[in-house]
Amino acid sequence: MLKKGSKKRMKNEVNAGSMADIAFLLLIFFLVTTTIAEDKGIRILLPPWSDEKPDVTQLNKRNVFSVLVNAQNQLLVRGEPTDIRELRERAKEFIINPQHREDLAESPDGAIISLKNDRGTSYETYIEVYNELKGAYNELWEDLAQRKFGKPYNDELTRAQKKAIQEEIPLVLSEAEPTAFGEEN
Amino acid sequence: MAMFKKKRGATSPEVSTASLPDIIFMLLFFFMMVTVMRDASLKVDVHTPYATELTKLEEKSLVNYIYVGRPMAEYQSIYGTKPRIQLGDKFSEVDDIPLFLEKHKLKVPENKHPRITSSLRVDGKVTMGIVQDIKTELRRYGQLVINYSAKKDPNAK
Known part of the structure; x- marks a missing residue:
């Protein structure tokens, strides 16, 4: 009797052999729809909006590194036309001022980069310029991290160490309202 | 010796496949977690520019x-050839x-609201006018963390 009963129960069990197939089907579906390619880009923080006009504080001219980009995608750095390939080196020299020149930044934490473009500037050029300026800071941070902590500026540093570096050479990039001389497409 | 032989004979040589579904399910759940469905088909032509100083976007659910x-x-017959903005799946x-x-x-839990990032996927050939308008609107709204989407140049040294 007992044996017969157990046999009957065995027959009533649902066959789970096809479970793997069903799971495979789902798996393949998710494999196909997954997009592994992640988004990368230049991360920036916009200044908060205020309705008041910004107060005009006269900055010491030597502390401002002005970059102007016109609608023809040409660069004017501190009043002189510059090639984009020189921008990074010039920005670095301006920020750290190794020779203590009179016309470059007093100290890295006082340096301000001012970027102004035209509404007709191509986005490609804008990103290129932004990339170079950010690259200049990244290189300086890297140097400082090596000197101070003997480690590269990446996840090996603790948050406090990164903060210390950023306080020494803060990234101050101010973007002015663009001019509207050029033609938009 | 004899005892060993006997034991071996008793066990069936087949590998049990009973745990196969579990393994598959494990894989399945992994892919379910990492999957983000392609939310929108592109209606505008976007070739993001090249850059080198890139940061990864962390959580996809926090990005619009x-x-x-x-x-x-x-x-183009309806919308012309001027650069346009696409949000979600519409112009x-x-x-x-x-x-x-x-x-x-x-869709985002409240404690993660400050970390929401707007990723601007802009075609390299577009002029800054429209981008500036978007930036101004984002600032006015209070969405300050933005990301200029760019990619690594495959031909760079």
């Missing part, structure tokens, strides 16, 4: 995408951005 570019060929104006951001915000 704003596409800017020229309408694709099949939409939009700058004024539609706050509503779009608000809709995205609803």
